[in-house]
Amino acid sequence: MQPYIISLLNNKRDAVLEHWEKELELVRSNNYLTTITDDVYENMNQEFMRFIISQVTTDQEEAKGHLSSFAEKYIQAGWPLSYFTQGLQAFRRVLLAFLSENESDVQALLATFSDLEEWIDGIVNQLVHDYTGNWEDIIEMQKLSLLELSAPLIPVLDSVTVMPLIGTIDTARAKLIMENLLEGVIEHRSQVVLIDITGVPVVDTMVAHHIIQASEAVRLVGATCILVGIRPEIAQTIVNLGIDLSKFPTKSTLKKGIETALELTNKKMIDL
Structure with a gap:
């Protein structure tokens, strides 16, 4: 200076x-x-x-x-x-x-x-x-x-867990979903996993491919995957794109998914 x-x-x-x-x-x-x-x-x-x-x-x-x-x-x-x-x-x-x-x-x-x-x-x-x-x-x-919070696996009943998905799903997030699913299934000893896509705005071929991969991975570790939250417009998109989701169960709402999960685990809910 x-x-x-x-x-x-x-x-x-x-x-x-x-x-x-x-x-x-x-x-x-x-x-x-x-x-x-x-x-x-x-x-x-x-x-x-x-x-x-x-x-x-x-x-x-x-x-x-x-x-x-x-x-x-x-x-x-x-x-x-x-x-x-x-x-x-x-x-x-x-x-x-x-x-x-x-x-x-x-x-x-x-x-x-x-x-x-x-x-x-x-x-x-x-x-x-x-x-x-x-x-x-x-x-x-x-x-x-945000990524860590974007794919949580929540145990709701014995042997039943839910993964609620919100927002768009890209490749990085799909990888995290897969990792969390497999780790959570083992940790919680889950027999049934519900993937809730109610909050996913668009289900295209790539998103469907990632979900199918996740369900196949869950099946390989001994659990059943149910896709729930399929809205009418999502169902129409899946049909128009020719996406095959016949390999695992699908339900329109989380409630119906939980009812199916109870049946698969030999449980039922009764009114007292």
């Missing part, structure tokens, strides 16, 4: 911060942060400004570590990346205005401007990199969590 910039910030720190704060108010309105309370915004704003000012005299490698920690903190808090990048652009404008007022040598001003550009761009690039990496990690973790 140019000694002249360090000297400027040391001598006119309060004036620079005052002008920068006014610029940040505009950034706040442009980033839809007006719903955040004034106290929360003010505390964060002051921390952001103090942090950037402190980076001027910090060792480069140490500054990178501090910046990563700062970015991670506010990523977790949900602050938008655009607020910080636009805030840094505002900081650059304010510094340039002060530099222009106090430096008459054009060559020296250009050198200082180039150094300032490089420093600000370096911070922006690292912020973008850290934000992108952190959000990718968060999204991947959420995706895995």
Whole structure:
């Protein structure tokens, strides 16, 4: 960092911060942060400004570590990346205005401007990199969590379990369904497994193929698979596509499926 910039910030720190704060108010309105309370915004704003000012005299490698920690903190808090990048652009404008007022040598001003550009761009690039990496990690973790929740196997009676499916079924989810089915059948010692597709909006050839594969796998480990929740429009689609579901039982509702499962396990429900 140019000694002249360090000297400027040391001598006119309060004036620079005052002008920068006014610029940040505009950034706040442009980033839809007006719903955040004034106290929360003010505390964060002051921390952001103090942090950037402190980076001027910090060792480069140490500054990178501090910046990563700062970015991670506010990523977790949900602050938008655009607020910080636009805030840094505002900081650059304010510094340039002060530099222009106090430096008459054009060559020296250009050198200082180039150094300032490089420093600000370096911070922006690292912020973008850290934000992108952190959000990718968060999204991947959420995706895995959703996948784990998307194919649950629920024991409802002795030897009878239900797998309710909701939403579209792609190849990755079909693989998870297969794994959960086989592990659950063994764990719960299931004789009958009900796959409920009431919440599956579309059953095409690929979805049917995955369901047939799952039922065949269940049969190989000694259990019976019943497909339930077949709505009239789904039944029509299956017929039109020529999909053969004759190898395992199908029922229109979960209730009818459970009744069939009770028969297969030599049980029945009676009214007391």
